[in-house]
Amino acid sequence: MRIDEVLRGQIKQAFMLDDRLSEQSIEVTVHDGTARLAGAVQSHNRKLAAQLIAASFEGCRSVVNELEVKPPGHVSDERIADYVRAALDAHADITMETIAVSVSNGVTTLSGSAASHWERTLAEDVALGSKGVCAVKNLLVVNLDDQIEDEALCHEIRAALAYTRGLRDADLRVAINGDTAVLAGEVPALWQKETAEAVARRFRVSEVRNDIIVTGT
Numbered sequence: 001m002r003i004d005e006v007l008r009g010q011i012k013q014a015f016m017l018d019d020r021l022s023e024q025s026i027e028v029t030v031h032d033g034t035a036r037l038a039g040a041v042q043s044h045n046r047k048l049a050a051q052l053i054a055a056s057f058e059g060c061r062s063v064v065n066e067l068e069v070k071p072p073g074h075v076s077d078e079r080i081a082d083y084v085r086a087a088l089d090a091h092a093d094i095t096m097e098t099i100a101v102s103v104s105n106g107v108t109t110l111s112g113s114a115a116s117h118w119e120r121t122l123a124e125d126v127a128l129g130s131k132g133v134c135a136v137k138n139l140l141v142v143n144l145d146d147q148i149e150d151e152a153l154c155h156e157i158r159a160a161l162a163y164t165r166g167l168r169d170a171d172l173r174v175a176i177n178g179d180t181a182v183l184a185g186e187v188p189a190l191w192q193k194e195t196a197e198a199v200a201r202r203f204r205v206s207e208v209r210n211d212i213i214v215t216g217t
Contacts, residue, residue, distance in 0.1 A: 004030040007059045011035060014053050020046050021053070026067065028054070033061035040070045044128045044135075068134075069106075075132035077103040083130045084108055093177055094123055099140065101127075106134035114140045116147060116177065150176035153203060157181060160199050166192050167199075172212065179206035188216040 008030040015021040015028070024046060027038040035054045041047050051065045075083075081103045089096040099112040108127050114120035124138045157174045161167050170192060172185035181200045187193050193212045200208045 003059060004032070007033070007035065007057060010057055011054045011060075014057075015050065018049070018053065020049050024050075026050060030060075033059055034064060035060050035062070036064040036066065038066045040068045042069070042071055044069050044133065071106070071132050071134070075106075077105065080106060080108065080130070080132035083132060084127050087126050087130045088123060091122070091126055094119060094126065099123060103133075106132060107137065108133050108135070109137040109139060111139040112141075114142050116150065117142055118175075118177070153181075153205075157200050157203055160202070161196055164195060164199055167196055170196075172196060174200070176205070177209075180209055181205040181207070182209045182211060184211045186213045186215050188214070190214050190216075 008028050011028050011030070015024070015026055021041070024041045025039040026041065029036045029038075037050055037054060041050065047065065047067045047069055050067060051063050054060055054063045081101050084101045084103070085096070088094050088099060088101070095115060098114070099110055102109045102111070108130075110123055110127060114123060120138065120140045120142055123140060124136050127133055127136045153176055154174045158172070161170070161172050161174070167187070170185060170187050172183060172187075175182040175184070181203065183196055183200060187196070193210060193214055196212055197208050197210045
């Protein structure tokens, strides 16, 4: 179909103009608005970039991403595992002590436990971005008891904020990340942001990260 050929040309042109993909070996075919990507790229991030670019065109109904990740040069599995461990350990929101890393032919397996589903997903994203990683098997288990306790604590803090003078009508959100309470949302005045943090600190948390945005001048 003529429309498919036009879309294929647009996607190929976009890849040529993108610094991440211009030198990658990517084959593009389009049938009934579905773009199929094949070939090889040097990293998972470039594979994702190719999919996002293809999907961004109005005539593209879906993308089948069959690109293989082939890092340049040879990186040993032992070295890849070191890269992943270092990346996980450097991330402030990941508890590396509970995560084990193993690598076979560039495929990285994460095992152990995570404090939340958010941390589990974050660890996978960090591993995917590490040098030499072709794919990730995420076997991390979320401790359900800890998750239930975190949800209960979120509810308690939200209830306290809702009953606090000056915050009753504020649209505030609370999340628990390990021993840290994370506050988000918007308030018109700085004193309201400070009050919300003071309320959260009354609960059993070690730290409070206050990401509330003050909208007033």
